[in-house]
Amino acid sequence: MTGFLAALGRPVLAVLAAFGRVALYAVQTLASLVRPPFYTREFLAALLHVGWLSLPVVGLTAIFTGGALALQIYAGGQRFNAEAVVPQIVAIGMVRELGPVLVGLMIAARVTSSIAAEIATMKVTEQIDALVTLSTNPLKYLTVPRVLAGTLTVPLLVAVGDIIGIMGGFLVATGQLGFNKATYIQNTLDFLESADVVSSLIKGAVFGCIATLIGCYHGMASGRGAMGVGQATKTAVAAASILILAANFLLTSVMFGS
Amino acid sequence: MIALSHVTKAFGPKQVLTGVDLVVPKGQSMVVIGGSGTGKSVLLKCILGLVQPDQGLITLDGQDVRTAEREAFLARFGMLFQGGALFDSLRVWENVAFRLLRGPLKRPKAEARAIAVEKLRRVGLTPETADLFPAELSGGMQKRVGLARAIAAQPEIIFFDEPTTGLDPIMAGVINDLIREIVTEMGATAITITHDMSSVRAIADRVAMLHDGVIQWTGPVAEMDNAPDPYLQQFIHGRAEGPIAAIR
Ligand SMILES: Nc1ncnc2c1ncn2[C@@H]1O[C@H](COP(=O)(O)OP(=O)(O)O)[C@@H](O)[C@H]1O
Ligand SMILES: [Mg+2]
Numbered sequence: 001m002t003g004f005l006a007a008l009g010r011p012v013l014a015v016l017a018a019f020g021r022v023a024l025y026a027v028q029t030l031a032s033l034v035r036p037p038f039y040t041r042e043f044l045a046a047l048l049h050v051g052w053l054s055l056p057v058v059g060l061t062a063i064f065t066g067g068a069l070a071l072q073i074y075a076g077g078q079r080f081n082a083e084a085v086v087p088q089i090v091a092i093g094m095v096r097e098l099g100p101v102l103v104g105l106m107i108a109a110r111v112t113s114s115i116a117a118e119i120a121t122m123k124v125t126e127q128i129d130a131l132v133t134l135s136t137n138p139l140k141y142l143t144v145p146r147v148l149a150g151t152l153t154v155p156l157l158v159a160v161g162d163i164i165g166i167m168g169g170f171l172v173a174t175g176q177l178g179f180n181k182a183t184y185i186q187n188t189l190d191f192l193e194s195a196d197v198v199s200s201l202i203k204g205a206v207f208g209c210i211a212t213l214i215g216c217y218h219g220m221a222s223g224r225g226a227m228g229v230g231q232a233t234k235t236a237v238a239a240a241s242i243l244i245l246a247a248n249f250l251l252t253s254v255m256f257g258s
Numbered sequence: 259m260i261a262l263s264h265v266t267k268a269f270g271p272k273q274v275l276t277g278v279d280l281v282v283p284k285g286q287s288m289v290v291i292g293g294s295g296t297g298k299s300v301l302l303k304c305i306l307g308l309v310q311p312d313q314g315l316i317t318l319d320g321q322d323v324r325t326a327e328r329e330a331f332l333a334r335f336g337m338l339f340q341g342g343a344l345f346d347s348l349r350v351w352e353n354v355a356f357r358l359l360r361g362p363l364k365r366p367k368a369e370a371r372a373i374a375v376e377k378l379r380r381v382g383l384t385p386e387t388a389d390l391f392p393a394e395l396s397g398g399m400q401k402r403v404g405l406a407r408a409i410a411a412q413p414e415i416i417f418f419d420e421p422t423t424g425l426d427p428i429m430a431g432v433i434n435d436l437i438r439e440i441v442t443e444m445g446a447t448a449i450t451i452t453h454d455m456s457s458v459r460a461i462a463d464r465v466a467m468l469h470d471g472v473i474q475w476t477g478p479v480a481e482m483d484n485a486p487d488p489y490l491q492q493f494i495h496g497r498a499e500g501p502i503a504a505i506r
Contacts, residue, residue, distance in 0.1 A: 037361065126343035129308045133337045134356050134407075135329055 025217050029147055032139045042145035050111050050146065050212065051153030055160065057106050062094070062161040065102055066168025069093055074177050086179065087187040090169035095196045096256070099162040101248050104207030107154055108240040112215035115146055116236035119219025120229040128220070143216040147209060154208025155201040162200055199255045206251065207244045214240040259284050260305060260415070260447065265314030266471075267300055274300050276471030278314070282464075287441045287448045289458050289479070291493060292468035293502065298451045299340055301468065302417045305449075306335060318415075333362070336413035340420050340451075342400040344392035350403050351388035354378060357411040377406040382432050398425045405433065409440060416440065418450040422457050434460035455494055458482075467493060469502065 069090050077083040119142060122128050131138050166188060173179040218236035222228045260282040267275040274297040282288045290298050303309040305316055307323060316323045323331065344353050354374035358365045365373075375385050381402040392400055401424055408416055418437060422430035434457050441448050441463075450461050458465060459479065466476040467490050475487040482494065492500030 039360070122345075126339045126341055127345055129303070130337070130339055130343035130345070132308060133306055133332060133335060135332045135361055136356075 021221075022214070022217055025220075026213055028139060029143050029213065029216075032137065033144050033148065035140075037140065039141050039145055042141060043149060046145045046149035046212075047153060049114075050107070050149045050208070051157060054107060054110055054153075054157055057110055058103050058157050058161045059164050061102050061106050062099065062165035063168035063171075065098055066090060066094055066165035066170075067172040069098065069165070070169035070172040070177065074173070083177075086169065086173050086177065087184045088191040090173075091166055091188045091192050092196060094165035094169070095162045095192060095200045097248070097252070099165055100158050100200050100203035100207060101245070102165075103154065103158045103161045103204065104211065104244040104248070105241055107150070107157070107208065107211045108237055108244060111150065112211045112240040113233050113237050115212060115215030116219045116222075117229055117233045119216055120222030120232040123220060123222045124224060124226075124228055138220070143213075143220075146216055147212045150208035150212030151205050152208070154211070155204035157208075158200055158204030159197075162197075195255075199251070202255075203248060203251050206247050210243050210247060211240045214243065259317075259319055260449075261315075261317045262301075262305070263315045265301075265304060265311045265316060267297070267304060267309065267311050273471055275304070275311070278468070278471070278473055280466055280473050280476065282447060282449060284319075284447050285441070285445050286463040287438070287450065287461055288464050288466060289450045289452060289462035290466050290468055291452065291458060292474075293493070294453070296468050297471065298468055299419055302337070302419060302449065302451065306332070306337065306417070333411075334414045336408035336411065336416040338401075338404045338408040338416075338418045338421055340423075342392070342397075342404040344400055344403055344407070346392050348391075349388070350378070350383075350390050350392065350395070351375065353392065353403060354388075354406045354410050356407060363411055373410060374406070377410050378403070380409075380436060381406045382429055398429065401425065402429070402433070405436075412444060413446065415447045416449075418448065418452075420451055420453070422452060422454050430454065430457065431460075437461050455496075458494075469493075 070086050073086050073089045073093075074083050077085055077089075119128075122142075128138050131141060170181075170184055170188075173184055174181045215236050218232045218239065222232035260280075262278050262280045265275055265278040266273075278301060280288075290301065292298050300309055304311045305323065307328070318326065318331070318334075344350075345356070348356070351371055351374040352359065354377050355370040357363050358370035358373060359367070371388070375388050378385065378388060383399065383402055383406070387395065387399065387403075392403065395403065401421065405418070405421055408418070421433050421437065425433060437448060437450060438461055440446050448461075450457070452458060452461070462479040464476065465479050465482050467474045467487075469489050475485055475490045477485060482490065485491070488501050491497075492502050498504055
């Protein structure tokens, strides 16, 4: 019995300890953010990499999802003679849930992985040590610019994803399901509330922060050699994805639960 | 003056340093020799605080390095890493001028670049290499860029981790002369790690041999050849037979 409890307890403790370390890392990052120096060039590079260059991936994901959503809602709605709700449900589904979650997961795939691999490689090749000896704090030079860029640009990506997702639904609904274009747009706009949009952006900011922070953390914590880099990248993407989904559930319960 | 007293370091079950005592006087060139994997690089990293020693005391000019103000402490050092450790997202000249482009030593960009090109010339690299990325260079060239970066901000204390491995004999000679020059002209304190006995003779004021986690022998380079220590003799003559096992 004690053996069983110990076997159960060990992974739980390990997860809690990992949470503690990530939380500590987040606090240190925040503390570094408010103290100079601030590396503007690294920040601009991160904006480009995290934000701008993620647009194609986000756009493609959103448009196909919006289109598929319209088809499903139409098919499901028909059973209750409620197929007319397509514009409203596509809008709310994209903006409240699918937009932020899909963008978050795509960012975890694209950005978390590349940050983790890059920083882990720097660790393995002693570039992080070199930074320290050149009187540069790696937290300020590497982590702060990336996390800030993620927190600021992912909400914008989510907004773009929301719009393109609704567009995807619109294209399928008007092109294939016989909806009137003007009415579709009118219904969408009438139905969406500003709280929906705000919740979408908040989720985007949180997910952007998680994706970049976790990438940096696992990169810095990388083991030695090429295997260490691979391991760090894999763990970072898995951890970021799960944390994003868990945070999404939490945020949805807080913002829409009552 | 750098002084280490009874410094130990283990990674997991593996004891790397078991009690290192070493004094490096100011303005002198100390060369550390020893078989590969004996912990020479770890020793330098302990001094810089990149690796935390388990026990023992390390002082710089009498002050415990752990209590020193980190920024000011590191500003006194330059380090050439064994693998070069160049930032591969930055161009060669930006690597060399890293300290001169940001932080307290910041200079105008053109001036920083000019200094970088001059340092590159001193390590035998043409101005054309300045605009390349590290990945476009050979291993030996990367090493020399790392060397240029280590000396760019004219630090008082410089660590060279295997500066001549991977270089052709002529270039190795150039680098040996450069290190000697930096110590003599700039009055810098240097610790150099090398396996190359001709480097030892060219660079060293004093020599220390690390073996089995301790400094096995240390003394002026002139006394090295006549020292009775069998470990030292086996190492400097590169004999397979002797107290140092070939399989480690
Ligand atoms: N960060 C580390 N984690 C675990 N082991 C390490 C680490 N750094 C060095 N070692 C081990 O310490 C020993 C000494 O390494 P090192 O100082 O690089 O040797 P060398 O004398 O060739 O420079 C090696 O066995 C190496 O595997
Ligand atoms: Mg070494």
